[in-house]
Amino acid sequence: MPKEGITPRAQDYSQWYLDIVRNADLADYAEVVRGCIVFKPTGYALWEAMQRGLDDRIKATGHTNAYFPLLIPKSFIMKEAEHVEGFAPELFEVTQIGTDKLAEPLVIRPTSETIIGYFYAKWIRSYRDLPLLINQWANVMRAEMRTRPFLRTAEFLWQEGHTVHVDEADAERETLMILHDVYADFVEKEMAVPVIKGLKTEKEKFPGALRSYCIEAMMQDGRALQAATSHNLGQNFARAFNITYTDQTNSVQTAWTTSWGISTRLIGALIMSHSDDEGLVVPPRLAPTQVVMVPIYKNDAERSAVMGAVERITAPWKGRLRFKIDDRDNLTPGFKYNEWEMKGVPVRVEVGPKDVEKGSVAVARRDMPGKAGKSFVPQAGLTEYLEELLATIQQNLYDRALQFRNDHTADVSNYDELKAQIERGFARAYWAGTTEDEKRIQDETRATIRCIPLEQPEAGGICVYTGKPATQLVIFGRSY
């Protein structure tokens, strides 16, 4: 039964998304600052959980955090040819400080390859300084015509890693390691969102990169969402900013750089992967609150019996579960159930006077709304039961999302099949076309090549568009 205030997905997926954001109290529109949003506490708590999971992995793989200036001289952006073309139309320009007009505008970072490249050139002297492995957590701004909370906002929050290496092989190893061990590992294990790891085509790669890798996820409407990118920048930025080092033979070499980022878009990916017509669904490993305890009572006598039991039951949860006791008076249990369902808490435990007598509790799973997900469980051994249940829910969400993606992915062998399939989800096809062909397909179907998956079949096939022999299998889809 869909909730009041939430448009069912089947009726209007786009409106459903906005309804979830509003009802779960995740964000507010900042209509006074073009294209911006406020990350409200419930939404920001999701980002904090993501930051922890990502930051742990970034540090475990040998990187340290630093912080570079928000503002970049505009001329810096102009130094790398593709980079200018990609970012110049989106820049926020600072032209005045106090009453001083600036001779050269400063721009708010749309990404930091240029300003960081400038410093790396100063800092790096010899091969002994490499690899240089630094990450930054920061806000960035890019002009956006149409705002969609988390998915498309002028200001967003992200981490951007920037590394420097002695040669192409080391840069490539870093780029792929980040894709596998940081991004895919985090998104699949913590967010329970299955991803396809792949290479971007020339048309879709980062402005200034040699090669861009990505992880792509499928949302519940069959559309793709690029969850993260990792770029081997080759020597493009090193040349533009003169990042060189002396090698073992004392000769000067141009370095190789990488950059990689993941942003608050992930909150959008999370919503659109798991949530339902009842509200937000948050996977247990990521959830700021994993279990909510709702005591049920009608009078003071019942209240004291129930609250005593609640205290006893939840005592062993400390340090093992992230939980909240919702002991707000003047709100009905039904109101509370509704609110916590809306906010996506994975498990709800209810304790009333009869449960106290029987030594049991009622447990409701957020991933299975209604009767199907509700059961009565003995108080004895409840902590272990809940720990297992949370692991089960985490796995169930992942399995469900993977099943959905498989059900909405199909091999296609000609353009008509491609056009039909992208209405449903991902189309897997052999490809030997040009960037021009890709643009034509996008104009005609609104679909793009999401990626060239790293896992490729041994045999080749026939290009879905040109009919030429092809060795690459690609994924087509419409994207966010």
Place this chain on the structure above:
Amino acid sequence: MPKEGITPRAQDYSQWYLDIVRNADLADYAEVVRGCIVFKPTGYALWEAMQRGLDDRIKATGHTNAYFPLLIPKSFIMKEAEHVEGFAPELFEVTQIGTDKLAEPLVIRPTSETIIGYFYAKWIRSYRDLPLLINQWANVMRAEMRTRPFLRTAEFLWQEGHTVHVDEADAERETLMILHDVYADFVEKEMAVPVIKGLKTEKEKFPGALRSYCIEAMMQDGRALQAATSHNLGQNFARAFNITYTDQTNSVQTAWTTSWGISTRLIGALIMSHSDDEGLVVPPRLAPTQVVMVPIYKNDAERSAVMGAVERITAPWKGRLRFKIDDRDNLTPGFKYNEWEMKGVPVRVEVGPKDVEKGSVAVARRDMPGKAGKSFVPQAGLTEYLEELLATIQQNLYDRALQFRNDHTADVSNYDELKAQIERGFARAYWAGTTEDEKRIQDETRATIRCIPLEQPEAGGICVYTGKPATQLVIFGRSY
């Protein structure tokens, strides 16, 4: 013996500070972006440790984090009279997005009372929505003529709390609770820096506040550093932004707000409280690395014996100490000692072939350089020994700083004594002067009233400047 590259404090305190920042590799000047610095990994790691300690306390006292836009319509800043005057000369203005010229400039937040006030006015309806307790971690920008890394930079990082209350008493309780339980508690316990809690005078308060409270610390040159501020904003911002609520009788009331912040200036405070002519000194509770283990060997046979011992000795440290094993080849032990002393690691443990034979290690305390802080300790029970030693060092740093402050604080009873004492440190004086008197004293002596301490003597006295009877004791000092 002072280190190469570090000017002794006694010779030039200001240059000593810059030498520490450079040699400990804490920051770099961003000369291409006026007034900005790069927070290098070693410096940023200190900020991350500070963030953890502060964020824990901010959450434990009932606040949640959120994130508001970086940019603010310039007209917002103009809505609160004192606020305009305080911040208008320091604003970074965005006047263009892509190729669009903006009709009204946006400014980079110098602080967020105005933009957050705008949203609070939208969100708050009834007394049931209060208190609203939100914190934000963010970058802010204010034009600065003279840059001093960490202490005075155009862009800095901070947290800013913004809360809304039903009445003055609740706002005042919040303002003081933050001062005591978050700021003073963190700075004294984690940073080992003693502080004086006090009220700012009208002249020194935050532009737009009703009352500003602060914690003031004394640096090693006797000057004051304001480590944090907590403001009761009264109804000034609530009136400017129309933050109202309906009370229990259904009548509309203007709310009361507070704001409070602590910034990357703290890194400067940390450096100038504890460091010495050998380099940075970081208190153990804050230190990203608490113990560094330096193995000593001359050949492969020694190396294998020593590294075996190192592995055995450090195994029980995991999860109990934050430590690093410096097993870099091609660097002498002396070079390593120097580097870790420069970077302020609280304890160094050395293990050589003779130590392996004897079942002992050498332990060196960073807070007591040279022979005085070095001892030979049995390997058995070493983990517990180090845990106790770290606690001892933490306490020693605090005690030393407190002793220094006491030695450099004196009561003064006339203007000549005041002028003499502020050359040495803090002058404690009775005060009944005006804001004009305060300005004259500042012009003549470069000292200001740092605060009116919360702890006041029962009896009054005679004003140090006007000779009038006075009830308030204040602290004068020169400040950063």
